Amino acid sequence: MSPHSVLEHVFGYRSFRGEQETIVSHVAGGGDALVLMPTGGGKSLCYQIPALLRDGCGVVVSPLIALMQDQVDALKELGVAAAYLNSSLNQEEARDVENAFINGQLKMLYVAPERLVTPRFMALLKRAHIGLFAIDEAHCVSQWGHDFRPEYLALSLLADEFPGIPRIALTATADHATRTEMIGRLRLEDAQKFVSSFDRPNLRYAMVEKKNARDQLLTFIRREHEGDSGIVYCLSRKKVEDTAAWLKAKEINALPYHAGLDVSVRTKNQQQFIRQEGVVMVATIAFGMGIDKPDVRFVAHLDLPKSIENYYQETGRAGRDGLPANTWLAYGLQDLILLNSMIDNSGSPDMQKLVERRKLDAMLGLVEATACRRQTLLGYFGEASQPCGNCDNCINPPKLVEMTEAARKALSCIFRTGNRFGVGHLVDILQGKATPKVKEHFHDRITTFGIGKEVDESSWRAVFRQLLARGAVRLNESGHGGLELTDAARPLLKGETSLFLRERTEKFNYKGEKGSDFVASSDQALWQALRRRRKELADEQNVPAYIIFGDATLKEMVRLRPGDHYEMSRVSGIGDRKLEKYGNDFLKVIEENH
Template sequence: MSAPSPALHLLEHVFGYRAFRGEQAAIVDHVAAGGDALVLMPTGGGKSLCYQVPALLREGCGVVVSPLIALMQDQVDALKELGVAAAFLNSTLDADEAREVERAFVAGELKLLYVAPERLVTPRFQNLLQRAHVGLFAIDEAHCVSAWGHDFRPEYLALSVLADEFPGVPRIALTATADHATRQEMITRLRLEQARQFVSSFDRPNLRYTIVEKKSAREQLLTFIRREHEGDSGIVYCLSRKKVEDTAAWLRDKEIKALPYHAGMDAQTRARNQQTFIRDEGVVMVATIAFGMGIDKPDVRFVAHLDLPKSIENYYQETGRGGRDGLPADAWMAYGLNDVMLLTEMIEGGASGEEQKRVERNKLSAMLGLCEATGCRRVAILGYFGEETHACGNCDNCLNPPKLIDRSEAAQKALSCVFRTGNRFGVGHLVDVLQGKLSPKVKEFCHDRVSTFGIGKDIDEPTWRAVYRQLLARGALRLNPEGHGGLEMTDSARVFLRGDEPLYLRARTEKFHYRGERDSGFDNPADTALWQALRKRRKELADDQNVPAYVIFGDATLKEMVRQRPGDHYELSRISGVGDRKLEKYGDDFLAVISQHL
């Protein structure tokens, strides 16, 4: 048998894995040989290894551009546990600590150095780069370079300087979220025209997508957590800071260990809550989108949205924070028509130019289309990113196929009502007209005299709202640019008015019944006891070293220990995630726990 390649040897003995996944091996070989690369790989797909392994293989230090302090801290903690000489430079270091890191960098004592983009382009750091031996540059979260994107960071634009100042040093740009336009922007702005592109599937098969219509959103969320994720770590996204605070407090009242996080909180409280979420188990973080990018916690078992995200890119990136360890996780969302109205008003009232507003409107329409989809959610998500797939069997529409009801005639009535009332009224008023309700507003505008007054008495209000959501999602209606939530018809309404295109709605059900197996634990009580004992020991070791528990070993590694029951160091070394350093450091601890439960 031939000896393993240097890359595979590093992967096994440093990181504890026996084989690369997907295109990891090709990426590592290409960058280690000095080539530039653009890598699109879903969250949890193993992007970090694509630059960490080449950095260890090449002479010099790999410099990693990272946008968030939390990510740097977690990555460096994990690398040090593996015995890798790694450090970061950011605002959490005092002057003496920063100088020591700079000295070690220039002296060639580091293999990986994490730095923020703002710092990298300063004259001081550019001088350090000229004096040090740089093995490669890795630009993480590279989609932040896109001015049209949801995470635009202007300082990323200055990273093109690396191509001019260090033409012989390979550069690898990585992201989990980029449509075709964003990809082209990354190539141009980061000067990666000659880079080899590695585009992996965007699919996250371990994520189960569920999207429900809002009724009582908090109660729906609580039911979901208690039924599916009691005691699990999770993230709940809300649109406003107030809603974050209120929801976190409400969940705590219901005995859920919940913490708030948003940009309006003082920095100390925000950092403390984030640290608690990362290091403790079973914490639910209720947050605005200010939270998440760069959070490297692998055991987030669910991501919930109480408000509609602005785009599928936002949704995909936010839900991607669940199940980074490859174990099952849920992406759950409750949405309603009011969400669409609010986000549209935010777009129209923003300071962006008309071209960007048009882009944002299209992205919101696609997001609404995903919510209203009656087919496989995964097919719709991957299709948005230009990837074809088949029905997944792991989303609400696949597990519990909706019964569809033909509402084509209702669509014609709904559109006619929009036209008869002047293309400027909101859904609540339109439903009153259709149902023949003499509200003060209906009387004020004499809409009891229009031909559509009372023609929809046989249909209840939730169904009419669903019809209008579908018509918005299908592009037959749009929000009136004058604001106030008014609807107006588009040219696309004609096919529905003529009856050329049908409109189907899902039959509403009060409860969603999951089908299929769920990896909720172990059937054997002895396995469950060992699992809990291993987790307890892991937590004790992590607390002793002031690191998150997953830095010691991830859940997937502990579960494999339960299944394999290794009896000595050699058998333990065959467990995925157990490298040489961790075997030496923790082997006896975990073997002792296993021995006690044999």
């Protein structure tokens, strides 16, 4: 079979996207590859199709049990002989999978990295006929990355032990340093590199200053995403539980997820999120990397992420089906202080702390940007782009107010107080508030006391955030949020450069209310009927609804209204096996709602 034939008849797609076809042909022909492609860009097809084209079984290294199970369920639905080996299997089940693998009865085997590098499994590999090795989430090999997994370091042995078998490493996020590290540690120096655009045009980016973050989040969900599946990220476990309980009290179907919850509760909540529609998961970053749910319509952050890589990967869990999705982030100066404190107290080597601080500075630069969010985001990954027209700054361009004089006053106040104090104390001084702390340090007697009474507290905090974002000040080593000047403050103090802030507005960042995908009531009725039938079939087979068909496929059914098996076969996402298995079911629904 040709790559196109497998794409159409097994997976149900008419054409490849981007560099998929080139990658598939290269790996199917025996070449090694490093693939950087955004979440939802179709990475899995880049190794699944070559595995089906080559003799032997494709062995996929995957770091998370949930992701393995999801991928295997989806492949089985397509008629592919696939299995996984992980700790969720008992001894007998694992032995059955191993026997099927050795006897050539599998085309795809998913395995965790820690299992793959054991002597026992290496011996098993040498008895089997292997078509290729795929290393998914390859950024986990980076020791300074955000998802480091020590067992990934041992995967370099595949190059020595199986020199004739192609290897493909894939990830959705990697800056230049991480790419270099992946190439070296996975022995992929001679591999062909495929770097796709990091752009996810279906995602809308929006960032707001925290006022009352929970209320802001509730407004966002109710206005834009009533009844949708979404993820809300929080920095601490306590905040996860409190936010989930608060949303539930507001009649949002919210569940908590963090590493401190009992395993059974975590598993139950995760399954509910995957299998039900309209569930909002409130989670720490422990949640998400293994989730292949394509219909997550929004990702919200109630705290500042640690880096642009974290932010990009977490927001990438929205809109994997290619349909429009929103990302929303609320941030404040306290987030920055907390994250810096976490870096200081992490016990990491000084060089790693320096790397993490630089990453946090870049994240602050993104949230404080007054230009296109997407340009700033893609620029971080070394990609040039035009203004996107689909972020808050493009949709509602911020009005800029010059605050250069206020910035000079702020810098002067930091200097006159000895580069030691935090923003709250500095604002009190500038506004002329003789608090007990101000009096205790005699700061009511310095020249900057009361020189900023005309600027409100929120604007002063915005000035300090901008000064941090442009590197004119930094957090000192006290670990208590104290600020100190840097050399980059000189041009501002000398009047050689200016500082502008966005004008604060209560205007919401989105254009218009959420509207239905379908104008005609008959289309809306068919859409709901197709979803009901999908859910019934999914419940019968105990799989998530999107394993049957994704939302994008159902929406195309509404648009095309196929009347027979041939017309149904032209719908994107319907291959031969699914047409045979579900064609009549969905044709009947379409006929009944004609």
